[in-house]
Amino acid sequence: MVPRYARPAMTAIWEPEARYRIWFEIEAHATEKLGELGVVPPSAAKALWDWWATNPKIDVAAIDAIEAVTKHDVIAFLDWVAKEVGPEARFMHQGMTSSDVLDTTLNVQLTKAADILIADIDALLEAIKRRAEEHKYTPTIGRSHGIHAEPTTFGLKLAQAYAEFARCRARLVSVRAEVATCAISGAVGTFANIDPAVEAHVAEKLGLAVEPVSTQVIPRDRHAMFFAVLGVIASSIERLATEVRHLQRTEVLEAEEYFSPGQKGSSAMPHKRNPVLTENLTGLARVVRSAVTPALENVALWHERDISHSSVERYIGPDATITLDFALARLTSVIDKLLVYPERMQKNLDRMGGLVHSQRVLLALTQAGLTRDDSYRLVQRNAMQVWQSDGQLSLLELLKADPEVSAVMSAPELEDKFNLDYHFKAVDTIFARVFGE
Numbered sequence: 001m002v003p004r005y006a007r008p009a010m011t012a013i014w015e016p017e018a019r020y021r022i023w024f025e026i027e028a029h030a031t032e033k034l035g036e037l038g039v040v041p042p043s044a045a046k047a048l049w050d051w052w053a054t055n056p057k058i059d060v061a062a063i064d065a066i067e068a069v070t071k072h073d074v075i076a077f078l079d080w081v082a083k084e085v086g087p088e089a090r091f092m093h094q095g096m097t098s099s100d101v102l103d104t105t106l107n108v109q110l111t112k113a114a115d116i117l118i119a120d121i122d123a124l125l126e127a128i129k130r131r132a133e134e135h136k137y138t139p140t141i142g143r144s145h146g147i148h149a150e151p152t153t154f155g156l157k158l159a160q161a162y163a164e165f166a167r168c169r170a171r172l173v174s175v176r177a178e179v180a181t182c183a184i185s186g187a188v189g190t191f192a193n194i195d196p197a198v199e200a201h202v203a204e205k206l207g208l209a210v211e212p213v214s215t216q217v218i219p220r221d222r223h224a225m226f227f228a229v230l231g232v233i234a235s236s237i238e239r240l241a242t243e244v245r246h247l248q249r250t251e252v253l254e255a256e257e258y259f260s261p262g263q264k265g266s267s268a269m270p271h272k273r274n275p276v277l278t279e280n281l282t283g284l285a286r287v288v289r290s291a292v293t294p295a296l297e298n299v300a301l302w303h304e305r306d307i308s309h310s311s312v313e314r315y316i317g318p319d320a321t322i323t324l325d326f327a328l329a330r331l332t333s334v335i336d337k338l339l340v341y342p343e344r345m346q347k348n349l350d351r352m353g354g355l356v357h358s359q360r361v362l363l364a365l366t367q368a369g370l371t372r373d374d375s376y377r378l379v380q381r382n383a384m385q386v387w388q389s390d391g392q393l394s395l396l397e398l399l400k401a402d403p404e405v406s407a408v409m410s411a412p413e414l415e416d417k418f419n420l421d422y423h424f425k426a427v428d429t430i431f432a433r434v435f436g437e
Helices: 008-013 016-036 042-053 060-070 073-085 087-091 098-134 154-179 196-206 221-248 276-289 292-297 308-336 342-349 355-367 372-388 395-401 411-416 420-424 427-435
Strands: 139-144 147-153
Touching: 008 098, 008 308, 016 042, 016 060, 016 073, 016 098, 016 196, 042 073, 042 087, 060 073, 073 087, 073 098, 098 154, 098 196, 098 221, 098 308, 098 427, 139 342, 147 154, 147 355, 147 420, 154 221, 154 427, 221 276, 221 292, 221 308, 276 308, 292 308, 355 372, 355 395, 355 411, 372 395, 395 411
Parallel strands: none
Antiparallel strands: 139 147
16 A cells, blocks of 8 residues: 555555454454353453443554464454453354454455445546536547547547446445455354354344355455456546546647646646646556456465465455545546636547548438448548648538539538537437436
8 A cells, every 4th residue: 555545534444453443343243142142151242342342442563562473463363352351351262263353354344445435436426427517518529549530529428437437336336245244154164163143143243244155264256356346447447537648638638637726747848737647547547457366366265265365365455445545536536627628629620621520421422322332432532632631621612522422412411411510419318318317
């Protein structure tokens, strides 16, 4: 985790003290149920909760010192609690394994992280929707292969992004539910030394579902899907960030990141206004996606359990969620304050002498009786002259002067095919599909 790209609420989930507090709650809830079942004295859970009620600070350094000797983090934690609570603490962890604590804790952390990320996407969706409605009918050129294609609106560009992030949100809600499971099943997951009722009790207290079958560890296909969805969200972030970067290029300059008073773009060139935020988002997306392959490789553990996944998750859990949280917040700010230049969009639309209307003429010529091949040949013949003139010639005027074209279409009929508004007749329909009526 790099502090430069971290926000406090998400970072707090992964702090050692926060992790140890979840460990304690798992142990205390389990001991509570064991007391109800008569396996341990009810006084054991009371002693734990009474100590907890004083809201003690978790002494991370003391636990670390014990672990330096035991070489086992859960044992170190249990030893520290025992010293703090007293004799009753000996009833903690009855019939449990370290994985019961570690896996359930990880899933608590991931569900908390998912809740923050869902809120992040909600804020981003709100910003995208507002800007999309603002530019619903702002004409701009659509591009394929980076080349002028046909007119669209800037609002439609943003509507596409809204729909994509709405899908991201739905996927994240789904994997939150998938990873929100609890396992308190003991060695190799057989419940030989602990009653399944303990697992159900802990799960209920932590807001988790019971893992149907665990093998001492919670199956890692759940986590693989979770991190895969984070990777997809990161790719969607990069997609929108890349669009902004392209639109900010000097030759295009249809939109750009907000450039604040006093901001500097280059140490050497005072004129520079660089898309640094969206470039940063492109890099952060790569970091989040880098967690996906290790998460997939964690699925294949040896037999009922090994710990090859453990070191991986200590990295990717915090890094992927903290980075994605920061990236979503940054993208929201970029969209919220994005500078949009409709005049430049119109200028670029007009840049190539009406070539963007070529398909309408092609279709009109076929409807006038020409074959599609002949229609294509006539339009392309004139379009290439406009292209070679770098937009100095007019496609409309060339078509009017072309005897083969004028033989089947009048000048007014041709002029009608160069109406920009024609391309926007379905904007309302698309917006209704994306945003609702």
